[in-house]
Amino acid sequence: MQVPMTSQHDRRTLLKATGATLVVGSLAGCIAGGQLGSGGESQSDEPKVNHEVRADRTLKVGPAGELAFVSDDITVHPGQTVAWEWKSDTHNIVVENQPEGANWEGTPGPASKVYDTGYRYTHTFETLGEYEYYCQPHQSVGMVGKVTVAPVEETTEKPTETPDEESPATEDDLPIEVGPGGNLEFSPDLVKVPAGTEVTFVWKSDSHNIAVESQPDGANWEGTPDSENTVFDAGYEHCHTFDVSGKYEYYCVPHQSVGEKGTIIVE
DSSP: OOOOOOHHHHHHHHHHHHHHHHHHHHHHHHHHHHTBOTTSOBOOSSOOOOTTSOOSEEEEESGGGOSSEESSEEEEOTTEEEEEEESSSSBOOEEEEOOTTOOOOOSSSOTTOOBOTTOEEEEEEOSOEEEEEEOGGGGGGTOEEEEEEOOGGGSOOOOOOOOTTOOOBOGGGOSEEESGGGOSSEESSEEEEOTTEEEEEEEOSSSBOOEEEEOOTTOOOOOSSSOTTOOBOTTOEEEEEEOSOEEEEEEOGGGGGGTOEEEEEEO
16 A cells, blocks of 8 residues: 655655755856866966076065165176075066077066065076066166176186285184174174184174175075164174185175175185
């Protein structure tokens, strides 16, 4: 004898069917929303930041909120890689001019695409010539830069020439004093040390800094922290270990015009 379906049976059957449909639909929605690729990872249009790419030169983008690339004019050799590291928000790199045959495109995306603190961008330069670039949001206030790619022979370090009747100080004469007695100088201002020596600079008066003017290929001395406009006062100390042999030239930005500069020769 067949038992007729009641309205209660019909309702339970309908709820079960509806629930199964919702579960299947939800799973389908999750898969579609995640856009799973063949490897099972979520795909994203946001460019990946590769902090492992080795760079021959590293520049700062917007250090201490300054609207500038530091340094904004450098020279490298073919095959060398330059890295830009973001120190503040809302910057990018747009290529304005480059040599014929070069293919530098700047930071990924359109000129309106900007990046924030912590982003790192690298490019390896192969073609000789001058490359000019700018930050699109801040071009009007002078946030521009230039990279010159030159043959190795044009920038090969020349034999070190020391001033007449001046012998370089040695590691026994360290530390280097900055502004001793209120004088606008580094003392000693010419030092010769073995590779691997840690050199300490000690501030003896206020409003000085260290900007690196030139250094050997492969060296990574950046001078004092933050931008070239940041100065430090009496009592401050800056240390750097010089591992790459060659000649290092540096200066104090506020007092460069009056001769506050120095040279370190690493053997």
